[in-house]
Amino acid sequence: MRSAFIEELVALAAVHDNIALIVGDLGFGVIEPFADRFPDRFFNAGVAEQNMASMAAGMASEGYHVFTYSIANFPTFRCAEQIRNDIAYHGLPVTTVAVGAGLAYGSLGYSHHAVQDYALMRAMPGMMIAAPGDPLEVRACLRWLVANPGPSYLRLGKSGDPRFHDAVPDIEPGKWLTLRDGDRILLSTGAALGAALARAQSSHQGFGVCSLPLWGMATKASQLDQASTAQTVIAMEDHLADGGFGSWLWEAVSADPAIAARISSIALSDTVCGQVGSQAALNAIGGLTCTQ
Amino acid sequence: MVARADASHIGSALSITDIVAVLYSGALRVDPAEPRMPGRDRFILSKGHACVAIYAALAETGFFPRELLKSYGTDQSPLMAHISHKVPGAEFSAGALGHGLSFGTGKALAAARRGFDWRTVVLMSDGEMAEGSNWEAMMFAAHHRLDRLTAIIDYNKLQSLGTVADTLGLEPLAAKLTAFGWTVREVDGHDHAALATVLSPTRWEAGKPQALIAHTTKGKGVGFMENRVEWHYKSPNPEQLAEALAGLAENGDA
CATH class of the missing domain: 3.40.50.970 (Thiamin diphosphate (ThDP)-binding fold, Pyr/PP domains)
Incomplete structure (x- = not known):
């Protein structure tokens, strides 16, 4: 990147x-x-x-x-x-x-x-x-x-990050980019996209994968409509669960409890704090990636 | 204003009132009819809590109606109790200390790179010199020879809980600033003629940012407030306000 x-x-x-x-x-x-x-x-x-x-x-x-x-x-x-x-x-x-x-x-x-x-x-x-x-x-x-x-x-991630798109995508704030279709969605932000795509082929087979590269307080209002089209949305991030992307998404849709109930998150556990190792090893320890 | 709003920081405002009066009576190139005039000098109050002095000067010189001053510190007033960039003539909102000099350094850098001659003048408190960010800015401004940047340090020698000397002593302040690559002058911060001379647009020394150590008295002009820490916090009651105004009138300062 x-x-x-x-x-x-x-x-x-x-x-x-x-x-x-x-x-x-x-x-x-x-x-x-x-x-x-x-x-x-x-x-x-x-x-x-x-x-x-x-x-x-x-x-x-x-x-x-x-x-x-x-x-x-x-x-x-x-x-x-x-x-x-x-x-x-x-x-x-x-x-x-x-x-x-x-x-x-x-x-x-x-x-x-x-x-x-x-x-x-x-x-x-x-x-x-x-x-x-x-x-x-x-x-x-x-x-x-x-x-x-x-x-x-x-x-940004680091150097040598893999490419997941064929061309520069059109993006807008708050709008999910679909990489794989599905009724159940792994919604990733940032460098967790690779982990989301990997999970869609392992622990979460059959899930679609979306990326949300532009978001913030001002884009919360656009989330409910998008979330309502999916049966399940799992937010993914290489960030602690506390105060992160999944929390943001849940807050954004919480006005509709039925939709909010469809939201969960895969984020890093605080057990990763203080540990040292490669990015791959720590993402596994933190629970972002599958360990099998 | 302060009494009406039951606000704090009157001592800090009186400390800089003479400096502000000189700045807004000719030292700064500003135009109330065009607050965003491209060639204006940029004035930044880093000690944002002393904003009443600036609001008064801006009203007095026509940036906004004097009537607005009555709203100071009241619900939803644009004149909040720390300087606000939403007020015509104010460049920057401060309140947290140690921000103004860095922000001003960015402005001075922008002017230098684009070949503009307007000045950036930052008015700071002595207590806020303990913020490390100021010394970061000092290093940067000297390294990049930003000689249209002037920092005025309101050296009233009192801070929140006591004297500067007993808190984190600044001395030898002039030597420190000089060692950081600035050209330094000292002035009686209540002497209008001396202030007008030293704050004129003429560069003191090509290639060096300017630091003016203004020796001041906190609470200047109101006998019972001068050099008293409690007037960093207290708001004058009606009797104290009358006494203060009477004292100022007697001295021809009101």
């Missing part, structure tokens, strides 16, 4: 001269194509995420669409208040980009496990969460975010 991100961002920045990229001293081997081509719009804020986020807001208030880039929890939790007050409350076009979301940096330990970020970001009014499921959804998300500038959070 990282290379799709930077390729697409460079392509968009060639057209939109207000796109700027600020990195928090991370991105070696990733961000150079942007830095080399647009040196006037590239900044390294240093290891200083609070200043990075507020400064991005300041630039955005002067007409830039700023992308801040760092890994795991650094561009979110470290500067949560700056995102809340300076970016989201002011309604400014800053896209916070986190790479290595979920357990992609599994071996690096708890500091690098981004498994509570949805809980943080979805609590902010006006914040659009972009959680693509594969590199083609990354491109689709970026195109949407640039066409609709505002406070947003782009949650």
